[in-house]
Amino acid sequence: MIINEYHEPVLLQEVLSYLDLKQGDTVFDGTLGGAGHTIAIIKEIAPTGKVIGVDLSSQAISTATRKLERFKDKVILVNDNFANIKSILEELGFITVDKILLDLGLSSYQIEKSGKGFSYIRDEKLDMRFGSRGLSAYEVVNHYREEDLKKIFYQYGEEKWAKMIAANIVSKREKEEIRTTGRLAEIVAESIPRSRKPRKGHPAKRVFQAIRIEVNEELKNLSTAIDDGFEVLSEGGRMAIISYHSLEDRIVKNKFLDFKGKCTCPPDFPVCRCGAVKKANLLTKKAVKATLQEVEKNPRASSAKLRVIEKI
Numbered sequence: 001m002i003i004n005e006y007h008e009p010v011l012l013q014e015v016l017s018y019l020d021l022k023q024g025d026t027v028f029d030g031t032l033g034g035a036g037h038t039i040a041i042i043k044e045i046a047p048t049g050k051v052i053g054v055d056l057s058s059q060a061i062s063t064a065t066r067k068l069e070r071f072k073d074k075v076i077l078v079n080d081n082f083a084n085i086k087s088i089l090e091e092l093g094f095i096t097v098d099k100i101l102l103d104l105g106l107s108s109y110q111i112e113k114s115g116k117g118f119s120y121i122r123d124e125k126l127d128m129r130f131g132s133r134g135l136s137a138y139e140v141v142n143h144y145r146e147e148d149l150k151k152i153f154y155q156y157g158e159e160k161w162a163k164m165i166a167a168n169i170v171s172k173r174e175k176e177e178i179r180t181t182g183r184l185a186e187i188v189a190e191s192i193p194r195s196r197k198p199r200k201g202h203p204a205k206r207v208f209q210a211i212r213i214e215v216n217e218e219l220k221n222l223s224t225a226i227d228d229g230f231e232v233l234s235e236g237g238r239m240a241i242i243s244y245h246s247l248e249d250r251i252v253k254n255k256f257l258d259f260k261g262k263c264t265c266p267p268d269f270p271v272c273r274c275g276a277v278k279k280a281n282l283l284t285k286k287a288v289k290a291t292l293q294e295v296e297k298n299p300r301a302s303s304a305k306l307r308v309i310e311k312i
């Protein structure tokens, strides 16, 4: 297997098979990244199909533009947020799409080489934005109130030492601004009592995840993209989403159950009053996970969960 130096696409065969791609399909790939999934999709829908490849990162768009040179008449690349799926399609003149793919989170390139401060093991400027607009991690860490820091560490990082970490950040930043990922990781690590440090993983892992989710409004964007994406999906069209942590997966799972028409009335109601309507078939009763062979070759696949629906 040739290792893709930008990013190795995760669950590739599973995505291709669940999307049930057909010649001539129009596909919205909202997380283009290194175009690994996109290239495989183009081959399945050629010669008449089209992929609309979207990414918030201009770096991802320029890399993909080079990689997709030979397929340039089969792909339209857009530097935007996938949550804007409706306006993106409207601007391009598409009313519906046949397939939607979201492969959430960030690419290996972004973690290792973008210099945007996504990793706690590198000492870089605090930024963490996929794109270049909006608040950066620097503003969150240096300007958020202690209560708000605590809340995001707790909610988005499921960090049980949220209160102590937030208090320590506020006390340290009063003396000197926190400018780098190295300094932030150091402050987080020293906020957790030595005997309670996690045995697995870096002590700052959860806080970094929380700040990244906050900076990029990841959960809000995901919810909007699922709702608006479903509206523009053609009848019989499919939506596949790969998530990498439980907060994202919970959103995908619950939204897909809603589309499936799961009744949410209390069990003692004689008839359904919640108005649940079946709008889709759930094609993955349980989330699909990577095989051991894939995880061995690409450890990033270990946390991946794929869920797919088909609109009826």
Ligand SMILES: C[S@@+](CC[C@H](N)C(=O)[O-])C[C@H]1O[C@@H](n2cnc3c(N)ncnc32)[C@H](O)[C@@H]1O
Binding pocket: 007, 008, 009, 010, 030, 031, 032, 033, 034, 035, 036, 037, 038, 054, 055, 056, 057, 060, 080, 081, 082, 083, 103, 104, 105, 106, 107, 130, 221
């Ligand atoms: C895991 S990578 C995708 C990898 C890609 N499937 C491949 O095979 O190379 C996720 C990509 O989604 C982008 N991204 C994350 N959130 C986004 C959003 N709300 N809108 C558009 N792109 C987003 C990131 O910049 C990153 O390039």
